[in-house]
Amino acid sequence: MPLLPRNWPLWLVVLFLITLPIGAGILWLVLTALYNQVHGLVPMGKLAPQNWRFLFEGSVGGRPSIWVALKNSAVFAAAVATLEVLIASMAAYAISRMKFPLRTPYLGMILTLHAFPAVSLLIAIYYILRLLGLFDTLIGVILVKASLDLPLGIWLMKGFFDQLSWDMEMAALVDGASRWTVFWRVALPLVRPGILALGTFALLSAWGEFILPFTFIVSAKSWTLALYMQSFMKEAFVDYGLMAAVGLFYALPVFLLFLFGQRYLLNIYSGGVKG
Amino acid sequence: MSRGTSVRLQNLTKRFGRVVAVRDLDLEVNPGELVAFLGPSGCGKTTTLLMIAGIYRPTAGHVYFGDRRVDPLHPRDRDVGMVFQSYALYPHLTLFENIAFPLRLKRVPGEEVKRRVKATAELLGIGGILERRPAQVSGGQQQRAALARALVKEPQVLLLDEPLSNLDAQIRLSARAEIRRLQRELGVTAILVTHDQAEALAMADRVAVFSMGELQQYATPEELYHRPKNTFVAGFVGSPPMNLIEGEFTGDGFRSGELRLPLRQAPLGRGWLGVRPEHLRIAGEGHPARVLVVEPLGREAIVIVELFGHRLQILVAEGEKPAPDAEVRVAFPARALHYFDANGRRIGPE
Numbered sequence: 001m002p003l004l005p006r007n008w009p010l011w012l013v014v015l016f017l018i019t020l021p022i023g024a025g026i027l028w029l030v031l032t033a034l035y036n037q038v039h040g041l042v043p044m045g046k047l048a049p050q051n052w053r054f055l056f057e058g059s060v061g062g063r064p065s066i067w068v069a070l071k072n073s074a075v076f077a078a079a080v081a082t083l084e085v086l087i088a089s090m091a092a093y094a095i096s097r098m099k100f101p102l103r104t105p106y107l108g109m110i111l112t113l114h115a116f117p118a119v120s121l122l123i124a125i126y127y128i129l130r131l132l133g134l135f136d137t138l139i140g141v142i143l144v145k146a147s148l149d150l151p152l153g154i155w156l157m158k159g160f161f162d163q164l165s166w167d168m169e170m171a172a173l174v175d176g177a178s179r180w181t182v183f184w185r186v187a188l189p190l191v192r193p194g195i196l197a198l199g200t201f202a203l204l205s206a207w208g209e210f211i212l213p214f215t216f217i218v219s220a221k222s223w224t225l226a227l228y229m230q231s232f233m234k235e236a237f238v239d240y241g242l243m244a245a246v247g248l249f250y251a252l253p254v255f256l257l258f259l260f261g262q263r264y265l266l267n268i269y270s271g272g273v274k275g
Numbered sequence: 276m277s278r279g280t281s282v283r284l285q286n287l288t289k290r291f292g293r294v295v296a297v298r299d300l301d302l303e304v305n306p307g308e309l310v311a312f313l314g315p316s317g318c319g320k321t322t323t324l325l326m327i328a329g330i331y332r333p334t335a336g337h338v339y340f341g342d343r344r345v346d347p348l349h350p351r352d353r354d355v356g357m358v359f360q361s362y363a364l365y366p367h368l369t370l371f372e373n374i375a376f377p378l379r380l381k382r383v384p385g386e387e388v389k390r391r392v393k394a395t396a397e398l399l400g401i402g403g404i405l406e407r408r409p410a411q412v413s414g415g416q417q418q419r420a421a422l423a424r425a426l427v428k429e430p431q432v433l434l435l436d437e438p439l440s441n442l443d444a445q446i447r448l449s450a451r452a453e454i455r456r457l458q459r460e461l462g463v464t465a466i467l468v469t470h471d472q473a474e475a476l477a478m479a480d481r482v483a484v485f486s487m488g489e490l491q492q493y494a495t496p497e498e499l500y501h502r503p504k505n506t507f508v509a510g511f512v513g514s515p516p517m518n519l520i521e522g523e524f525t526g527d528g529f530r531s532g533e534l535r536l537p538l539r540q541a542p543l544g545r546g547w548l549g550v551r552p553e554h555l556r557i558a559g560e561g562h563p564a565r566v567l568v569v570e571p572l573g574r575e576a577i578v579i580v581e582l583f584g585h586r587l588q589i590l591v592a593e594g595e596k597p598a599p600d601a602e603v604r605v606a607f608p609a610r611a612l613h614y615f616d617a618n619g620r621r622i623g624p625e
């Protein structure tokens with residue numbers, strides 16, 4: 001954007017100072033992952049490739065293979081994002097375009113649910129998962145995560161659908177489309193920015209999710225990367241080098257996704273906030 | 276040659292909550308005819324069109340295409356093409372795919388789609404830009420693409436919702452002629468919605484004038500001009516609109532304040548006298564009046580005068596326009612007067 005605020009060098013300094021602690025954290029993570037020892041932010045000793053042994057050894061300290069955890073995390077994030085985008089799009093389209101009984105209360109409920117602290121539901125969800133036989137399964141956590149994030153997704157997509165003109169849909173109907181075809185071939189392609197934004201957002205949110213897998217997954221074979229990381233905390237002697245390397249490994253996809261996805265994420269703020 | 280069908284609306288009514296958008300509409304369009312729906316904003320033109328297309332379900336009444344009752348049918352089973360005021364082209368598709376869309380939905384084979392889209396696009400002069408998206412072509416080209424999309428499936432009925440109102444004045448005139456030519460050539464039955472009376476008179480075989488959801492008059496352009504059925508039509512059709520003077524008919528004349536006009540075969544009672552601006556003359560004799568405003572239009576000028584407290588518009592040739600503030604005399608024509616009763620209904624002359 002060519003328009004800079006006045007005093008922009010000053011702002012730059014302020015922003016730099018605010019970002020400094022986070023930057024320092026990341027720097028520490030990178031250094032610790034690479035060296036034997038780090039004092040403050042100054043590396044001591046030699047490069048330490050053994051920090052990365054978790055990539056090659058099947059199991060480190062009795063943990064499952066990192067590749068199993070990676071696969072679980074990927075499946076978890078992808079499934080949550082797919083479910084969320086699919087369901088949120090359809091629900092939001094219905095809310096935006098159709099009249100049905102209790103539409104207004106339903107809308108209010110979605111907003112309320114969005115604001116509801118999910119943690120307070122953990123125990124209830126535990127019982128439900130037990131009842132459904134989904135406790136300690138990846139599918140169970142996927143369903144829980146997707147449901148908890150859906151209200152936000154629906155609200156977001158509704159904002160995008162609300163901006164579509166009715167004319168376009170009427171034209172499609174006259175052209176011979178069914179309501180279903182209108183949704184898939186006209187409405188959905190036109191909210192692509194919303195889908196990409198929500199998809200990216202859901203992927204990131206699921207990738208970073210900790211509480212839900214931590215609470216509802218016990219078996220190591222279903223561990224996600226978040227659980228893998230957390231397992232280091234329990235040890236009497238923490239191998240910081242190893243832990244930092246795993247942390248870096250865990251964060252890498254997020255960096256990449258952000259690099260390519262931030263364009264879409266910004267759409268959330270430009271498109272999705274109209275009631 | 277004509278492949279259009281007749282369209283018949285029977286007691287058609289549409290309510291939105293408490294608003295009555297269209298009330299008890301009866302109207303028939305002949306096969307191959309072009310009919311204009313004319314009326315001010317919000318009078319129910321679009322609503323009527325959407326009921327014919329099948330987007331809106333009528334609150335009451337029926338729609339027939341020929342002998343077939345279509346109001347219970349889904350839009351896709353009605354065989355209509357429609358051009359929306361906003362054109363409503365699909366922005367994510369190229370013009371080619373936009374025009375092909377109705378055929379794709381019908382599962383027409385790819386080769387035939389190509390052929391028909393090409394042919395229709397050529398007909399409308401947009402054959403060269405089919406690979407572009409709607410945002411990459413001009414308003415006039417978008418309008419043509421929308422028309423092509425409506426025509427490509429060779430519908431029996433063509434519905435046009437203010438297709439020209441987003442075009443600039445120059446293209447609009449040529450687009451009028453173009454649409455009329457196409458419609459005649461294809462023989463499709465067409466309904467054109469417009470709030471521009473000149474457009475309606477120039478293009479349509481017959482014009483239906485609406486006001487507040489009700490049909491005021493349904494007639495040929497000549498009939499509308501020469502024998503408007505009520506004061507609404509009189510005031511809406513023609514530019515500048517007809518002068519209407521409220522007063523009293525006395526059987527042998529018309530009286531309004533100090534204005535007295537002798538008339539042959541005048542009715543009796545209170546009412547309105549109508550006279551078109553182009554039929555009034557500024558002459559050496561007649562009623563004394565004072566010029567308030569002169570608006571030059573190029574070849575002609577509109578002169579607004581005050582005559583016994585009434586403001587009248589008079590259309591004069593450019594060379595004959597008086598100066599502002601001049602004292603002039605205004606002559607009423609013996610013919611071309613219109614009588615309306617106190618409720619605005621036409622009562623003469625026959």
Ligand SMILES: Nc1ncnc2c1ncn2[C@@H]1O[C@H](COP(=O)(O)OP(=O)(O)OP(=O)(O)O)[C@@H](O)[C@H]1O
Pocket residue numbers: 291294295296314315316317318319320321322323470
């Ligand atoms: N979907 C709707 N819900 C509620 N009221 C509507 C709806 N569509 C139209 N109306 C109302 O019905 C009346 C007729 O509207 P319509 O769009 O048919 O007018 P129009 O003659 O096409 O006007 P314009 O020239 O402005 O397009 C208006 O009072 C309008 O507010």
Ligand SMILES: [Mg+2]
Pocket residue numbers: 320321322436
């Ligand atoms: Mg309209």
